[in-house]
Every structure is written in structure tokens, then in C-alpha cells.
Amino acid sequence: MTTYRASRLQGITVFVQAVEAGSFTAAATRIGLSKSAVGKSVATLEQRLGVRLLDRTTRRLALTAEGADFHQSCLRVLAELDEAESRAASRRREVSGTLRISLPVTFGRQWVMPVLCNLARQHPKLTLDVAFADRAVDLLEENIDLVVRLGDPGNSASLSARYLGHQRTVTCGSPAYFVEHGVPTSIDDLANHDCITFGQGGHVFPWKLLDSEGRSVDVKIRGRHTISDGDALRAAVLDGLGLAQFPTWLVADQLRDSALQTALAPQGVEGSPIHALWPATRDLAPKIRATVDELIRAFTPVAPWDRDLA
Template sequence: MDQFSAMQSFRRVVEHGSFSAAAALAGQSHTVLSRQVKNLERQLGSQLLNRTTRRLQLTEAGALFYRHCVQILDQMEAMTLELSEHQQQPSGTLRLSVSSAFGELELGHWLPGFVERFTGLQIELSCTDRFVDMLDEGIDLCLRVTDHLPDSSLVARTLAPSEVILVAAASYLKRLPTAITADNLGEHPLLGYNRLAQPQRLQLVGPSGSQREVLMPNRVSANSPMALRAAAIGGLGIASFDRFIVHDALLDGRLVQLLPDWQQPARTLYALYPQSRYLAPKVRALLDYLQDYYRDPRWLM
């Protein structure tokens, strides 16, 4: 007996509720399907279905066998598709959504290499700071740096940690009568990202593990991290950023990190994509490429 074929037949019978419906779907005869299921029962030594003139009902053994059938058949199908796709060169249009700051500061480092490797792909890029409805907008992959993912059916693959730091321009610091400390931080204006629920509030953890919440005055607020970055470089106050946003400005001295011994809640770079039994080759190619690129820390001083 072809046990794999018999398992497929049994699954069809269970999911379609009758031998007749399953036979019609598979293009087989009622007799063949019935014989396959009976042979399965004989081989397993258990009755799988209770048959009446009106309906079929799974026995306890049948329900257990059905669950294992689904797992095994799905794994076989996934393996077959994956092996087939492994031979395919990713092609078509890849629709990618990223935040505005990430798009401006990070894509130039890795996207050219990805496009050069996969010449059959066309990239359609959407830069926005809102969480997109990936299914409704036809997005294949979304990259977000966040400390909170909304409950959804999306799959989230972790790519890299993202440290959050306090910074200010040297020109701002030179105007101060005293150095900035954790104790006087609340006297200084915070350049606030107004998409946050509390844009003027910071949560800090000290070197000894002590926690502190600081409410800071508002001087400039904006809905754009890049606008706040420009304001910080211009000396308008203190700002809190993911390190990747200010990494180059720290390296060339336009900004200075403040209170390095005090930590803020870390964030994470995620790759988000719709949950599916199979991943299209183009999506898998980008996921693997990003996983490899961000395997080593990218934003260290």
C-alpha cells in the first residue's frame, strides 16, 4: 500500500466530510478511497472512522491520526516547495516598507549589494513611520525598529538590537554653566518625537540598576526623527535616538553622547511579513540577506 497516498486520501475524506466529496475532488472513485482508508485501519490496527448512512465521524484514534497526518503532509509539501524554490532565482517586484529614518540612513549600506546579487528583482520602496497594513497594501516585507509590536498575524524575525541613547550638540553643551547629570537632566529641553504618547518623558536605568523617570521641558517637537536630528545638531536641546540615527554624527563630532552610564529601554530591528505556510523566494532571499548583514553589530563607536 502507498501509505503516503492513503494518508492524503484519509485527510481529504475527513476535511470534506464524505468519501463521495473527497473522491470527486481527487478525481478518484469512491471505492478506491474507501479501500485505502480500510487498509490504513488494518495496518494501524485501529478504527479511524465511524461510518453511518448519514455521516462520518472520527474515532478517538482517528482524531489522533488525523492531527499527525496534517503535520506530516504539510511538512512534506513545504519541503517539496522549498526544494523547488531553492533552484529558482528570485524575481518580480519586492514591495518593501521601512521607516523614514531607516530608509534614509541604512538602506544605502546594504540595498545596493542586495540588488546587485539578485538582478531579477525590482524593489518598490515605501518609507513611512506608521505601521502599515501589509496585506491590504500588498507589502511583502516591513522593517521596523521598535520596542513594541502590535498584536497581529505577522511573523516578526529579530535582526538586530538597537540601543537608545541621549545626545546633544557640542555647541549646546558649551552654553551650559554646569555639566549635565542625571540629577539636573530635567532642567534641559528635550527635542520630542510627538508620535509618542509621552514625548517629553524619559525612562532611565542607572549603573547600579536604579530606575528614574525624568519629565523634561519641550522646546521643539516633530513627527520626523530626521527633523529632530537636524534640530539636535543645530544645538536646540537634548534628544533621545536609536544609535543608528546619530551614528555618523557621533563619529564626526556633530553630536556627543550624554550620560553613557544610564540606559534607556532598548529597541529591536524586526523584519515583519505575513504569516504563510510558504515564503516566496524573493522574501526569503531578502530575509537571509538581512540576517547575514546584521549578524555583526553595525552601530558601535
């Protein structure tokens, strides 16, 4: 049935080309067929319709009355087909549909959501479906279009990745804490301070510090307290409970307002990377491409949370 319909459409196309070209020879040149193939196609069409569409002369083709009427109908059909193809191609390029995206909870809420809101305003046909999770989301298993991941992006052949930058980590305390306990000047000094570590699932994360030669090292800190939520950890340090290490994106406002102050490496130490990940396909959906491009514009070359920090 499909082949039959395709041959009918081809016959109509050849007929219209023959009329516009004025001869089978000229039509054959236009569409890349032989003159005999063009003539046979038109003859088959006439046989199927049971009417003569063209009067053939040695010099030129002439439409019969039935042929003229059929020709106008064919032009309308082909115009509608062209319009349908254009609409389909436009939708293929258009940023539309539902974008299912997974974000780290605090980072996503504070820094990615404004980017997504701006994107949605630019593209009225885009629908956001945003989930928050502080875990390694399985994009294929959970039917996710895009994920922003803090840390190691992994090495899966089924995923594509785009680097968005690195986190920068700083060791912070409140001004009141430093007045009471002093400011540590070396890694060894931390043993004399109330350090608060970040831990999840029984794992306590090391601090990234600079050794005496300026090299980045991971240091296991014996913290007096351990807190598993970044916002709560920040609140505890603001309250003067002790020192902690943060990514600058979490404490940018507090550093800018001097509610928190840095110690050891004031400029911070390069931490884990930030990536956008999506299922690897040869044809990237416009909604994913647009989102990744918007994230790149927002986060590079300098991350917004670091732009005003010394």
C-alpha cells in the first residue's frame, strides 16, 4: 500500500513538472529521468484516472480541460505537502516539548533554576520538568533528558558530557569565630580549631587544601561536628560554631558581605568539575542543545558566583 501511494505521488510530481517544463524532454532534464520514463509515468497516470490529461504535439504539450482541472488540484496537494514538510522541519529545529532535567538540590535551586527560567521565557513552547536529587541519576533508566552533575561525570559511552567549569572551595569561619580562636595559617593549625566536616551516607569528605609548596591536597579532617546538609553547615559556621569548607557557589553572598571570611587559601582551591550530561545520540534535540548552550553562557568563562569575589 505504501509503495502504491508513493508511485501515485511520483506520477503527480512528474505530471506537474511536465506541464511546467512544456515537454517531456525538458521535464526529464529537470527531474533526472529519461524522456521515456516521464512519458510512461504520465501515461500510467492517465490510465489510472481514465482521462486524457495532455495533448502531445511535436513541439509542445497542451493541457486538456480535464488536465487543467487536475493540474490545479495537484498544485494544491503539492503545496500542502511542502507546507507540511516545512512545519515538520521547523518543529525539528524549534525549542519545544518537555525538558526532563535533574539538578543537585542546593546548587540547582540557587544557580541553575534562574538559567532555566530565562530559557523558558525565551521559548514559550518549552515545558520544564525539573527534579532535584543529590545522587548520580541514571538518565536512561529514569528517562531524563539532561542532568547537571557536580563531581566526576563518569565514563559512559551512552552519555555525552559538556564541561561547565570547576567548583572552587574555600575554608571559612565567621568574624566572631576568628576573633575568639584566631585564624589558622597552616594545615597543622587546624588541629587547634573546631572544624565542621560535611558527610553523607557514613562518608566524610576530605578538605581540599594547599600544602607548603602550593599543591592541592586532600586532607582528612578530624571534625568536632559533621553535618550532611550544605545549608545547615553554612548556618552553623555563620553562627560561629567552627570552621568548614564550602564551594564558593554556596557562600558567595556571605563572602561578599563579609559575613564569612576565608582562611589558609583566600582565593580557594580548585575542586570537583561541573558537567551537563545527556544520552548520547547522533541527532541532539533542540531543547537539549539550547539548554546546554544557555548553561555554557551562564557559567563560563567565569562562574557567576566567583565574578565579584577577590
